Amino acid sequence: MNLKDQINLDRLPQHIAIIMDGNGRWAKQQGKQRTFGHQNGVNAVREASESAAELGVRYLTLYAFSTENWNRPKYEIDALMQLLVESIDKETPTLNKNNIRLNAIGDIKSLPEKSYNQLLKTIKETAGNDRMTLTLALSYSSRWEITETVKLISSKIENKELNIDDIDQQLISSYLNTSSMPDPELLIRTSGELRISNFLLWQIAYSELYFTPKLWPDFKKEDLYDAIIDYQNRERRFGKTSEQILKNTVE
Ligand code: FPP
Numbered sequence: 377m378n379l380k381d382q383i384n385l386d387r388l389p390q391h392i393a394i395i396m397d398g399n400g401r402w403a404k405q406q407g408k409q410r411t412f413g414h415q416n417g418v419n420a421v422r423e424a425s426e427s428a429a430e431l432g433v434r435y436l437t438l439y440a441f442s443t444e445n446w447n448r449p450k451y452e453i454d455a456l457m458q459l460l461v462e463s464i465d466k467e468t469p470t471l472n473k474n475n476i477r478l479n480a481i482g483d484i485k486s487l488p489e490k491s492y493n494q495l496l497k498t499i500k501e502t503a504g505n506d507r508m509t510l511t512l513a514l515s516y517s518s519r520w521e522i523t524e525t526v527k528l529i530s531s532k533i534e535n536k537e538l539n540i541d542d543i544d545q546q547l548i549s550s551y552l553n554t555s556s557m558p559d560p561e562l563l564i565r566t567s568g569e570l571r572i573s574n575f576l577l578w579q580i581a582y583s584e585l586y587f588t589p590k591l592w593p594d595f596k597k598e599d600l601y602d603a604i605i606d607y608q609n610r611e612r613r614f615g616k617t618s619e620q621i622l623k624n625t626v627e
Pocket of ligand 1: 398414440459512
């Protein structure tokens with residue numbers, strides 16, 4: 377049986393989040409500049425998006441540029457931002473053909489004007505698509521997002537639009553950048569690093585974590601299938617006992 381057929385389509389994660397890592401090391405292995413790795417990383421973005429949509433995954437969220445990435449050399453930031461504009465522009469017809477909606481989370485207003493405008497343009501042009509939502513985390517970090525959320529909720533309290541007693545976990549989730557999505561059931565990180573790097577800290581409270589040594593440009597459809605099969609073989613207990621979970625599935 378091939379890998380894809382081993383996936384139980386009735387138990388697919390609705391939302392998969394990916395920390396795409398290893399572009400720089402991949403380029404170095406080929407004796408090339410880091411930006412060559414990012415260029416090839418775009419192919420892996422396409423491959424992951426296509427395969428997730430084909431399977432029926434509803435939300436795919438990719439960590440494309442972190443708040444901390446602004447500290448990289450200027451030439452690399454410029455190349456990444458240029459690549460973003462070109463790739464999004466080029467892929468817009470394919471997103472529409474595949475009924476995929478583009479979305480973004482993060483401090484996107486801090487992006488260069490050209491990148492910001494292209495992003496908004498494609499978000500608008502794909503807004504009617506409903507097969508899968510592809511979210512790019514851009515100038516994103518979880519601590520930034522949580523700080524913004526605390527500020528927003530505080531200002532609502534100050535303006536008497538909210539009471540302190542209204543604050544619960546659901547309300548906090550509804551003020552995060554990801555308010556329109558379910559929490560990811562599966563978080564994948566490539567390149568062998570065992571870190572979360574400030575990504576979706578609130579949202580991954582109960583996510584299954586999957587780490588692969590593959591460098592991002594080498595991440596293929598089969599690697600996504602492997603991760604989903606691994607996820608489906610795990611028991612998600614949410615703090616309950618194994619016996620309680622088994623009892624609920626047979627009843
Ligand atoms: C991590 O590898 C990757 C990034 C910081 C950028 C990811 C960007 C892309 C895949 C291309 C553009 C994306 C889209 C959505 C069109 P790294 O540079 O940290 O690699 P290293 O850890 O080996 O140095």
